[in-house]
Amino acid sequence: MLDIKNLHVSVEGVEILKGIDLSVKAGEVHAIMGPNGSGKSTLTRVLAGHPSYVVTQGTATYEGQDLFQMAIEDRARQGVFLAFQYPIDIPGVNNAYFLKAALNETRKAKGLEELDAMEFLEFLKEKMKLVEMDESFLSRPVNEGFSGGEKKRNEILQLAVLSPKLAILDETDSGLDIDALKIVSEGVNRLRNPKRSFVFVTHYQRMLNYITPDHVHVLMGGKIVLSGDKELAFKLEEKGYEWVKSDDRPPTTDHRL
Amino acid sequence: MTETMEKYTKAYEKLRDGRRGDPAWLLRLREEARGTFSKKGFPTAKDDAWRYTDVTAIREASFDFDEVSPELSLAAVEALKRESGRNFLLVVNGKFSREHSSVEEGVEVTDLTEAIASRSDLLEPHLGRYAAPGNDAFLDLNAGLLKQGLLIRVPENRVVKDPIHVVFFAHASTGRSAFQVRNLIILGKKSKAVIVETYRAGDEKKYFTNAVTEIVLEEGSQLEHCKVQREHPEAFHVATTQVVQRSGSSFVSFALSTGARLMRNDCRVALTAEGASCEMNGLYLGDKDQVLDHQTFVDHQKPDGKSDQFFKGILAGNSRGVFRGQVRVCQDAQRTDAHQTNKNLLLSDTAKVDTQPQLEILADDVKCSHGAAVGQLQDDALFYLRSRGIDAKEAGRMLAQGFAREVIQRSSLSSMKETLLELVGEKLEKLFSTE
Numbered sequence: 001m002l003d004i005k006n007l008h009v010s011v012e013g014v015e016i017l018k019g020i021d022l023s024v025k026a027g028e029v030h031a032i033m034g035p036n037g038s039g040k041s042t043l044t045r046v047l048a049g050h051p052s053y054v055v056t057q058g059t060a061t062y063e064g065q066d067l068f069q070m071a072i073e074d075r076a077r078q079g080v081f082l083a084f085q086y087p088i089d090i091p092g093v094n095n096a097y098f099l100k101a102a103l104n105e106t107r108k109a110k111g112l113e114e115l116d117a118m119e120f121l122e123f124l125k126e127k128m129k130l131v132e133m134d135e136s137f138l139s140r141p142v143n144e145g146f147s148g149g150e151k152k153r154n155e156i157l158q159l160a161v162l163s164p165k166l167a168i169l170d171e172t173d174s175g176l177d178i179d180a181l182k183i184v185s186e187g188v189n190r191l192r193n194p195k196r197s198f199v200f201v202t203h204y205q206r207m208l209n210y211i212t213p214d215h216v217h218v219l220m221g222g223k224i225v226l227s228g229d230k231e232l233a234f235k236l237e238e239k240g241y242e243w244v245k246s247d248d249r250p251p252t253t254d255h256r257l
Numbered sequence: 258m259t260e261t262m263e264k265y266t267k268a269y270e271k272l273r274d275g276r277r278g279d280p281a282w283l284l285r286l287r288e289e290a291r292g293t294f295s296k297k298g299f300p301t302a303k304d305d306a307w308r309y310t311d312v313t314a315i316r317e318a319s320f321d322f323d324e325v326s327p328e329l330s331l332a333a334v335e336a337l338k339r340e341s342g343r344n345f346l347l348v349v350n351g352k353f354s355r356e357h358s359s360v361e362e363g364v365e366v367t368d369l370t371e372a373i374a375s376r377s378d379l380l381e382p383h384l385g386r387y388a389a390p391g392n393d394a395f396l397d398l399n400a401g402l403l404k405q406g407l408l409i410r411v412p413e414n415r416v417v418k419d420p421i422h423v424v425f426f427a428h429a430s431t432g433r434s435a436f437q438v439r440n441l442i443i444l445g446k447k448s449k450a451v452i453v454e455t456y457r458a459g460d461e462k463k464y465f466t467n468a469v470t471e472i473v474l475e476e477g478s479q480l481e482h483c484k485v486q487r488e489h490p491e492a493f494h495v496a497t498t499q500v501v502q503r504s505g506s507s508f509v510s511f512a513l514s515t516g517a518r519l520m521r522n523d524c525r526v527a528l529t530a531e532g533a534s535c536e537m538n539g540l541y542l543g544d545k546d547q548v549l550d551h552q553t554f555v556d557h558q559k560p561d562g563k564s565d566q567f568f569k570g571i572l573a574g575n576s577r578g579v580f581r582g583q584v585r586v587c588q589d590a591q592r593t594d595a596h597q598t599n600k601n602l603l604l605s606d607t608a609k610v611d612t613q614p615q616l617e618i619l620a621d622d623v624k625c626s627h628g629a630a631v632g633q634l635q636d637d638a639l640f641y642l643r644s645r646g647i648d649a650k651e652a653g654r655m656l657a658q659g660f661a662r663e664v665i666q667r668s669s670l671s672s673m674k675e676t677l678l679e680l681v682g683e684k685l686e687k688l689f690s691t692e
Contacts, residue, residue: 048644051636076646088641092659092666098645101655105646141659158645 001026001197002047002067002166007058009039009046015056016042018222024166027194031208031233032201034219035241040201041085043219044170047199048082049075062166076102077109079165083155083172090142095154098142099124099161106162127160131187149180156187167191169200173207185210205237218244259298260319261435266295268322269401276404280377283384283403290390290400300394309579309611310521310550315493320435320465322402325350327429329357333459341422341453346407348425351436353407363415364450369406369439380408384441387471387527388499395495395521399437399469406439409452413445413475420451420481420672427466427492428459438468438496444478444506451481451672456496457516458489468496474506476530481509483673484524485680488516490545497523504530504559509669512539513677514549515684525554526564528590534563538668540661540677541568542684543576543608550579553597557590557620566597569664571657572608573688582627583615590620597627602660604634604653604688654689658682 002024009017016039024030034040046053047060049072060067062080070078090098103123104114115123128135131153143151152172159167169188173181188198188211200207208216208230216233218226218241226232226244236244269291273284299316300307329349334357338345344361347354353368360366372380385403388396411417425438444450456466466488474480488494494517500508514520526535541549549572555564570578580599601610614627634656642652661681665674 048640050640071648072640072643073646073648073652076644082644084641084644088635088637090638090641090656090659092662093655098642098655101647101651102642102645105648109646162645 001063002199003061005059007046007060008056009042010054010056011042011052016222017046019058020222020224022217022224024197024199026165026197028215029192029198029211029213030200030215030217031213032199032217032219033203033205033233033236036203038219039222040219041170044082044168044199044201047168048072048080073105076162077106081159081162081164081167083152083159083167083169085170085174087143087151087155089144091144093142094138095140095142096121096124096138099158102158103161124161127157130160130190131156132183133157148175149177152176152180152184153187156184160187160191165196167196167198169198171202172200173202173204181207182210205233208233220244259316261316262295262298264319264321265398265401272402272404279373280381282377282381283373286385286390287401287403290385290397290403293391294394294397294401297394306393306552306581309581310519310548312519314519315465315495318465318493319433321431321433322435322437323431324352325429325431325434326352329354329426329428329459337424337426341424342419344417344419344421346421346423348407348423348438349428350426350434351438352405360421361417361419363412364417364421365408365410365412367408367410369408369441370404372408373404376408380441383443383471383473387473387501388469388497393497393523395467396469396497399439399467402437403439406441408441410443411445411448411450411478413448415445415448417448417450420453422453422455425454425456425466425468426459427457427464427488430460430462430464432462435465435467438466440468440470442470442472442480444474444480446475447477448475449479453483453485453673455485455487456494457487458492461489461491463491464489465493466495468494470496470498472498472500472508474500474502474508476503477505479507481670481673483510483670483677484512484522485677486512486514486516486520486522487680488520490516490518490547492517494520494522496521497525500524500526500535502526502528502530502533502535505532507533508535510537511665511668511670511673511677512537512551513680514539514541514551515680517547517549519548521550521552523552523554525556527556527558528562528564529558531559532561533559536564536669537566538664539568540664540681541570541578542661542681542688543570543578544573544688545576546574547576549576552579552581552583554583555585555595557584557586557593557595559589560591560593562590563594564596567664567667568599569661570599570601570610571604571661571685571688572601572610573604575607577608578610579612580610580629581613581615583617584625584627585617586620586623586625588619591622593620593623593625595623595625599629601631602633602657603631604657650689654685657689658685661685
């Protein structure tokens with residue numbers, strides 16, 4: 001589904017990612033962990049097409065296409081979804097209206113009929129149950145005045161509505177209390193299926209108590225320095241990121257690196 | 258003397274000679290107005306109130322002042338009626354069309370020409386007293402030719418249920434027609450009404466609308482006033498709304514401006530007695546070479562008054578916006594609460610806005626604030642919407658619509674919000690299809 005090779009990315013002339021290789025197959029869940037400033041968020045944003053990030057070297061192939069040649073909206077329409085670490089407020093734009101516009105764009109791209117207001121509302125109400133969201137959210141402007149947890153739930157709701165092939169979650173667990181974390185994680189778990197892949201980026205191991213990844217990668221200094229299975233996450237939680245740099249660490253278990 | 262001025266003088270003389278029987282106060286009003294206008298002429302950039310907007314195009318367009326009284330097709334009138342509702346008043350080229358108008362019982366609507374003949378006593382204390390001669394060239398131009406228009410009077414304690422829609426229709430212009438529009442609105446004590454003034458055109462010719470509306474709000478009355486300016490893109494539109502508020506009265510207004518090549522809209526409110534409140538909202542949407550100039554003046558003369566102004570602008574192409582908001586709090590006007598905000602969204606590098614708050618505070622126990630902002634579409638917000646599959650143009654349109662929506666939703670208008678949102682939507686479609 002996604003193949004990243006030797007990816008180098010700069011922001012305002014400063015190189016943040018220094019040669020990333022990552023391969024994600026359909027249905028897989030990858031967790032990317034790492035300390036602050038290691039380049040985790042940069043990786044998610046460059047995949048979604050944020051204009052501030054410049055790819056200086058390397059490639060990303062998504063479903064056989066050169067991802068970096070695709071416009072931001074085309075990536076989304078082809079099934080790439082980024083759940084933002086800090087979802088943006090859109091004052092004056094009603095949440096339901098926004099979701100409907102977004103859904104219909106992806107439906108058009110798939111050659112499906114657009115949903116009308118009634119059909120959409122039915123569809124949306126189902127999806128809202130997934131993240132235990134109150135209907136009052138629909139008439140409120142996108143993210144405006146939402147608490148941190150509400151914003152993150154709104155991101156997962158969008159994920160559920162847009163039904164992407166590749167969902168990239170940027171620190172979705174940060175700023176969530178334990179109840180919200182459970183709701184969000186369960187939402188993600190229910191959205192897992194053999195055709196949908198997840199890449200989620202996190203600083204802490206705690207989200208992995210709820211979502212079991214197939215692969216765990218450690219990103220430090222702009223490179224993936226270690227890959228393994230879910231056990232690696234527990235090790236990291238126990239020993240801290242400093243351990244990765246020490247001699248005591250185990251050899252890489254992921255042969256693709 | 259410019260050609261326009263010559264034509265104006267002739268029109269004035271013709272009116273004077275033809276209507277010698279009008280009340281003496283009106284003859285004096287016209288004479289005074291004509292006198293100052295002939296002497297001072299059109300304003301220039303040297304006039305502080307006109308420093309941002311150049312009216313050379315009006316001065317040199319050689320407009321004429323002849324009456325144009327076209328027959329309207331029934332289909333055209335019906336179409337206008339459908340959009341308006343049951344209280345529908347039609348004014349064509351400044352002349353009230355009684356035959357096409359209807360209004361619910363209890364609202365007095367009189368052709369100003371008739372009122373001049375039969376209700377001089379009623380008009381004299383108000384007409385031309387608030388928007389008085391000598392203060393502004395376009396007011397003078399209008400008053401010098403004053404003879405027709407509309408008088409709307411809501412009696413004491415009367416609550417008018419449905420909005421009163423007044424459509425000012427410019428039609429069959431010679432391409433050089435200057436239409437003088439004049440209205441007097443009087444709300445009696447404790448009465449309540451919603452009045453919507455819509456300015457629009459029936460055909461494609463160039464014209465110039467010069468409108469003056471004087472509004473008197475007696476004690477405890479409440480008026481919601483919408484002014485919708487959707488003139489033809491080649492038209493010139495200059496308008497003054499002059500409001501006088503008595504004690505405990507409330508004025509809520511919304512000015513939506515989407516049309517005209519050049520527009521100047523003044524809304525001036527005098528809170529002449531205690532405990533009056535005024536809320537003024539506005540939204541201007543410009544593209545191409547449009548110039549949309551809004552000016553407000555709130556005069557707090559007595560204690561315990563409130564005023565809140567909230568204006569927003571969205572400007573694309575080479576368009577220009579102006580917002581100049583003046584607030585004066587007189588020495589006597591203690592415990593005044595006055596606020597003003599102006600926010601602008603520029604959609605192109607060549608669009609421009611001038612925003613200028615002017616506060617003059619002579620009382621010491623007051624709460625006043627003002628703020629102005631000029632910005633562009635937020636990159637982060639655009640990225641967010643695009644990352645959900647919405648293309649760049651549509652994302653921009655949604656953000657602009659959201660920006661505009663705030664001023665409409667925030668207002669205390671009881672009706673009209675949906676209509677305003679629709680008109681804004683239509684204009685934004687155009688604005689983003691040409692960007």
